[in-house]
Amino acid sequence: DVKVTQSSRYLVKRTGEKVFLECVQDMDHENMFWYRQDPGLGLRLIYFSYDVKMKEKGDIPEGYSVSREKKERFSLILESASTNQTSMYLCATRGRYNEQFFGPGTRLTVL
Amino acid sequence: GEDVEQSLFLSVREGDSSVINCTYTDSSSTYLYWYKQEPGAGLQLLTYIFSNMDMKQDQRLTVLLNKKDKHLSLRIADTQTGDSAIYFCAEMYGRGSTLGRLYFGRGTQLTVWP
Numbered sequence: 001d002v003k004v005t006q007s008s009r010y011l012v013k014r015t016g017e018k019v020f021l022e023c024v025q026d027m028d029h030e031n032m033f034w035y036r037q038d039p040g041l042g043l044r045l046i047y048f049s050y051d052v053k054m055k056e057k058g059d060i061p062e063g064y065s066v067s068r069e070k071k072e073r074f075s076l077i078l079e080s081a082s083t084n085q086t087s088m089y090l091c092a093t094r095g096r097y098n099e100q101f102f103g104p105g106t107r108l109t110v111l
Numbered sequence: 112g113e114d115v116e117q118s119l120f121l122s123v124r125e126g127d128s129s130v131i132n133c134t135y136t137d138s139s140s141t142y143l144y145w146y147k148q149e150p151g152a153g154l155q156l157l158t159y160i161f162s163n164m165d166m167k168q169d170q171r172l173t174v175l176l177n178k179k180d181k182h183l184s185l186r187i188a189d190t191q192t193g194d195s196a197i198y199f200c201a202e203m204y205g206r207g208s209t210l211g212r213l214y215f216g217r218g219t220q221l222t223v224w225p
Contacts, residue, residue, distance in 0.1 A: 004153075031211040042199070042217035043154075050210055090153055094211035098142050098203055102153035 003027070004103035006091055012109045019078040021106050023091030029101075031094035032074035034058075034066065036087040037105075043090065049074055081110045115216035117200055122222045129187040131219045133200030138181060140204040144213065145174065145185045148197045157185070157198075187221075195223045 007022035023032065033048040035058075045058030049068040063085060067075040078085055088107050092100040116134040123129045135143060141162050146154040160167045160174045160183075167174045173186040187194055197218040204214075 040217070043215045045212070048210065048212065056210065097159060098211055099144060099156050099159055100213055101156065104153045105151070
């Protein structure tokens with residue numbers, strides 16, 4: 001079974017803090033994705049990566065950056081957290097039939 | 112086009128069939144997917160269908176694809192209270208196919224009443 005893990009299930013941070021969200025997968029998948037999910041808005045793609053050190057902006061990259069130094073790990077960085085970044089963050093990888101496998105999510109609250 | 116459309120809510124009685132509908136945007140979509148999300152959890156892949164198929168059945172789940180109308184549906188037979196969740200439709204097309212990008216609908220909240 002594909003396993004996608006995220007570093008925290010719940011996280012509370014203060015405005016202006018730098019926040020790191022980590023995602024790790026164990027299936028040697030090349031493509032990894034970061035989404036945020038908000039009520040009524042569905043999933044919105046922030047960034048994705050198709051190889052180590054390669055990244056591409058999704059639909060809402062502003063205020064975020066990413067890092068992919070190793071194939072199994074994809075990090076989402078909030079350089080200076082703001083209250084409008086309070087959300088559920090979901091990481092995913094791309095499987096053999098282009099399906100995506102999701103982690104359990106990190107619910108981030110920025111105070 | 113990146114607007115995959117789904118109705119937001121569906122309520123059914125336990126034991127009945129549920130049908131969740133989705134209208135996707137691109138006739139060249141190669142793969143179409145259904146995901147389930149339980150409260151507080153990530154998305155779980157339920158099933159997928161290739162664009163050269165018009166039906167796929169997997170136990171209680173039946174997926175129907177109408178390419179002419181760009182319409183995808185998920186039927187759950189003998190719906191149980193454990194099926195209560197949000198269901199997402201997703202498609203892949205165009206440049207997204209190269210990069211593995213999916214386009215998701217906003218999700219349908221299915222509520223099953225005992």
